[in-house]
Amino acid sequence: MTVIQKKADNPIAHLSAEDIEIIGKELDAIRDRVLADRGERDARYIRKVIKTQRTLEISSRAVLLFSLFPPAWIVGTAGLAVAKILDNMEIGHNVLHGQWDWMRDPKIHSTTWDWDHVSPAEQWKQSHNELHHRFTNVVGKDNDLGYGIMRVDEDQPWRPMHLGQPLWNLINACFFEYGIAAYDLELGDHLKDGRHKDPAFRARAKAVGRKIRRQVLKDYVLHPLLSGPSFLTTLAATFTANLIRNVWSHSVIMCGHFPSGVETFEKTSIEGETKGEWYLRQMLGSANISGSRLLHIMAGNLSHQIEHHLFPDLPSSRYREIAPQVRALFDRYGLKYTTGPLPKQVASAWWKVIRLSLPNRRSEVQETIAPAPLVSTTTA
């Protein structure tokens, strides 16, 4: 992957400025159709998912009170892992996006929601909704490109620390929620340039500390204590459930922007960007995962990353429904709709992490040409 502006075969060279604006209008129309139809069915869906999650969590934790018995350990751990995944993905991520704010239910609202995660909702909303979704795949602006610890684009400069990035990625996968908390805090940057004494940063760091304490107290002290003789086995079960949740969300999220076929963009290319160009960047900067309905729910519908990035505030359950229309639009304008089954996409993302741990090869450098504007100004 190289920023789209430097590619020899720029995949959007065939689009005129008018084309791009028409694509934008068509996407607006898809959004408006969903808004016009959004209603009770959607409300029922999210309430059902929340109810399922809560029932599953409380019953799994109840089963784990007897985790000394191996069958109880297995059932409880699996249930708790699924509950935590639902909480983070289909519920937390999407509620915090404001996808359900329209219901005006103060209990299911982006301003009041909190999730089973060590990053406080407020901080995550800022780094994710405001920065990543706005600057999607803009090299140097979207920190999700490698999370600041990895090199996932040829145009990111190589440094010796990148040699270890397959390992960093593995560690990040296992402790993903902590990685996200550190990332939302911009911990690395603040430590590097000594801004860690900045009062605003300290206040945010304290909020993270509080959240971590609460999460650890619940998962690793109180629930094991409640389990009495099953203390150690419950501790292990909660740790395992957190590990499964972390690896799963890391895998799904890595598939959103890292697999091959996804484009990146230059910083200067988004100056004065129109709505149509913004949409186009989201279209080319995201990748989907194909699979069953269950996979989509467990992925928080981030398996419809393209649709999510186009319409981050539409109910997640609608992405699957509009995907065929979005895909048809890609086809009509000769654009690549990147998608594939989970194993293939995960492998593709990992391959990139491994490949780019080494400096660019000469041949790759030669492939690139001089920067061209994002939008071709010639009209047909």
Add this chain to the structure above:
Amino acid sequence: MTTTAPGRPQQVTFRNRLLRLAGMVTTPLLPQDYLDLIAPLRSGVALRGRIVAVQPETRDAATVVIQPGRGWNGHLPGQYVRLGVDVDGVRQWRAYSVTSVPGRADGRISVTVKAIPDGKVSNHLVRRIRPGTIVQLDQAQGDFTLPAATPERVLFLTAGSGITPVMGMLRAGLADRADVVLVHSAPTRDDVIFGAELRELAAAGALRLVERHTDTDGLLGVHELDDLVPDHTDRETWACGPVGLLDAVEEHWTSRGVPDRLHTERFRPTVISPGEGGTVTFARAGVTVEADGATPLLDAGEAAGVLMPSGCRMGICFGCVVPLRQGAVRDLRNGDLTTAVPGDGVLIQTCVSAAAGTCDIEL
């Protein structure tokens, strides 16, 4: 009593401690969130109610019987209750007069709703809501109530669903204690809500009922009251109905020099009339600005020096969401209109919303 004073705070602390401990186990959720799954009507939580029955009254009105949660404090005849109902998935709040007798043995209350044309909530309650549905409730409020000392002679002037608070008073036994005249307007005989019950009361001599069927007899003019109820200005009067009626009645009682004897209930105190642009008030910041229909409220507020929360400024990050206390805004992306009256709890994205009338923003 002083003896209970030392005990009470201790109890509260113990309960709070227990709740805090439970909260550590359920974080980030609250223990309540789990209890809500099984007992949504228990005490100590936001008040809710369960719809028990919906009984048709006329072709466009129905009585909705509600089992309120344990936190319900009861009501006085004539008071109203605010109901939060999910219509098409969106929570909408409306106020309805309580028509049931206070302190029923089964603890239930009822409101009587008339479906108004294009009325989102009223049509939903009259025609679609099913028993078993949970609705949000507020405590009863309103001062359209009888004084502690029942007046000897009473006049009720009502029209349409304006009969509902009065029915609450009549059912509470007012007619046994006072000489009551009721002048009620409705389009036809069949449209009179509680028609049968009122006629029965009148036949039993409990009250004098004057029915006005406006489809055939035309609207009631206040000047007719001299003939219909000659002593009307001597009576303690409660009026409830459309704005036109109330305005005329207020003028009449004032011109007769007895405005104190008149009590009115205006069902829709705030009329939101959407337009383009408007006066925007940021109450806490103490700032008022004029904003046109094309300027995002975020820009208008910032230009006036209000500390506005903000984020992507393009409608995707929800970092700028604030409560719209009252007023109307238009979504600049697709022209969708959002209106709010106090208590609705409407939150808006200021970066993609422009004033569509007077707006009162909680900042």
